Amino acid sequence: MGCVYDARQIDSGERVAVKLISSQKRRESGTALGRFQREARAAAGIETPHIVRLLDAGTDPATGSPYLVMEYLHGEDFGQLLHRLGPLRPDVALRIVVQACLGLQKAHEARVIHRDIKPANLFLARSDDGEIVVKLLDFGIAKIKPSEGGVTTGLTTTGKMLGSPLFMAPEQIEDIRTVDYRTDIWSLGVVLYAALAGNAPHHHIASIARLFVLLCTEPAPPIQDAAPWVPREMAAVVHRALELKMGDRFQSAEEMLAAMLPLLPGGHALREEMLVAVTDEERAVLAPRLDVGPAARREGSLANAGEGRPSDSTADGGRGRAVSATSGAPTTSGAAGGASAGGAAARSRAPAVLLALGVAGAIAYLAAPRAAEPGADAAVAASAAASEAARAAPAASDVAAPSASPAASASPAASAASVTPPEATDPAPVALRRVVLAVAPGDAAVEVDGAPAEVRGGLVEISGVLGSKHRVRLVRAGAERVEEVAVTENGASPARIALDVPAARATGAPPGRPQPPRRPPPAKEPSAAPKPPADPLVPSTLQ
Template sequence: MDGKTLSGRYILGRLLGRGGMGVVHEADDTALQRRVAVKIMNADILHSRSAVGRFEREARAASAIQTEHIVRVLDAGVDEETRSPFLVMELLQGEDLAQLLERLGPLPPRLALRIVAQACVGLQKAHEAGVVHRDIKPGNLFLARREQGPGLIVKVLDFGIAKIKPAHDPRRDTTGLTRSGSMVGTPRYMSPEQARGIKDIDHRTDIWALGIVLYHALAGRTPTQDVEAFGDLIAALVAELPTPLQEFAPWVAPEVAAVVDGALQYQPVARYPSASVMLDAILPLLRDDPGDDPLSLDEGMLVPLSPSERQTVAPRLELPAAPRVPRRSGPVIPAPGRAAERWRDQSTDG
């Protein structure tokens, strides 16, 4: 497609990425003389109403949120030649958190906290706009170089399976969770209620997922990384609390482990009630230097955990002795088949 023009305006350039839904190209916006990213839906899935709906939903959801911490959708249209929908987004330079973790392994706690703190700002704005992301994971948190001035900014990507509350979107909610037993998202980062396929999940499912992201950034792994079978993973998600962070990352201070624990409570009502409250729990841990902006990030901070830090054994966070997972009746594991295929496709996220 290199050199192809969409809508008489966007000249496609190099391929930036490819996935099951479509491809992303760098492009020239000839009308406004700027470089952009264009996501084009694969022609072979145009027959899928849910796939087309995902494209439409991503544009609506991202456009409803006013913050620099959400990737901006600039335009949307349909390619006249292939009839494939496309989205035009701001072009980002940098890497996503999944790539950073693959490159560095466990991150120093202050770096991990700064990344998640910025993500909290973006998620809070999304939730205030009535949007629940439902697929927060390292690959959807992008560390972008700022267009003006030094530093990095964390941007939340991919609102394709977001849930938009009806009060904020007059269209019928066709988010893919239309009945109990249907599951969307990336399994290793799913909340228990999302893994169970419950329809009426709310913004607190994103709080859980962000807690797993922070866990992964601090420990270099997710709590369920050793679980390979899809059914076993779902059973673990709906019936067990994650292994305490310090079991895998003994160097993490108890006050940092407490932030993770506050997000990873089984019952949504017991988690941080909002992303802003989670942010409030993080900020005191980043204010050692009065002159430092606790949300600032720059490329010089992107370093691995040092060998000396790895050898540290911090005091343990005291956790409640009583089990926090309630007893439940009835089936909790979604049917295999398409859900299992999605799991295999997404299991590389760790």
């Protein structure tokens, strides 16, 4: 939106950062000036060390360019850190998010909704003594909610979407008018997910249309599938923040803080030396697993049964599944034929999501609804095959059934053949589960079902239906081990495979290949025949 310059104030000599919008940028974007002014108003009224401090704002009389003068920060943004290190240790990731949440709490108290929380907008400001303070940046698309009887100030017109797709909440895609403080909670939950796993939940989706459909209809993949070392209590915080229904998330930054702070008994202070990647030993830890299925999403710190909160199934447009406010068990109200409420809601809301995409310019992607469901093509093919079988079954029955004769009626085989086959139904799509298998040593070559598998930090990902079994082969320095690994509700079984590598073969050769035999150095031709040792029993004249 603008350019940032390193500058010094003439009077005090203080080093500052000056943000400008060029006249060309103002001409190209009709909203650039409004966003710039909004950032100044939003940041000016918030006093906290966790939001970048605004020192001055105005318009340059010579050029007519508006400017913001902000404190100068030393360090890097959180996105750069993740790109460099990958997943962070759980306690370090939580310290960063807790500090960001403290800034978000102050912003919400000032009735400011950020609407673009992402790693690039969290700055890790370093001080001379090594302490790091997380600061929220860029309030350029913030929404300032009105006080009682006031008018909302915003840049968004109906149908306009603002934000970064991977970190956008469902309501930012469907109806920007419903955005509130819980939208920032969702985005902060995605930041915590990315800090723990190294990537946002749907980072692998290339199609923007398919991404938007998934964000609005499918819960985030379990964080412990991508990072099995994450503690169960921390995984519960992540998935509570990422609930599809706004009423099921943390209802405020203060509530999210209350869930995170007990997980940091030593405090949320952050120092330079803490910013290290997860080690192989830490990756090999398999934490107790959080069940994030429909029947257990209210469990533990996710539970709201004791709080008496309504399920908000109507207020939020039926997003996700309906949950009982007393027992926490999912209900299937309004779903016919035994279909789950969550699946029915997701299917019924897909057209609305696509309509929102059309407003945003992505309506040309006509195949998005079918592509949004995993295994959609396989499900269509299976459904067609079942329909063909259903049409063929009555015909086979007619051929096998005998005419009305006494002999035929007495035949057991004929009686069995004349039984009307059950009506064929379209099978439900088979959902694949991703589990993580720990392997040791971490540099072993691994094959899964005969195909080479990528090993990252001593972990291998296996995909399959629940209950499926897969042949896993480890090779390292001539040693080999083959195991059968099953995909279960609690992850891979067994969860870890270790290969015993002989000490003599454990060095030198690349992983997965036996060391070539060493050739002896060529023998040097002796200059003279060696003399045999003297024998005391033989006279020296004969030796």
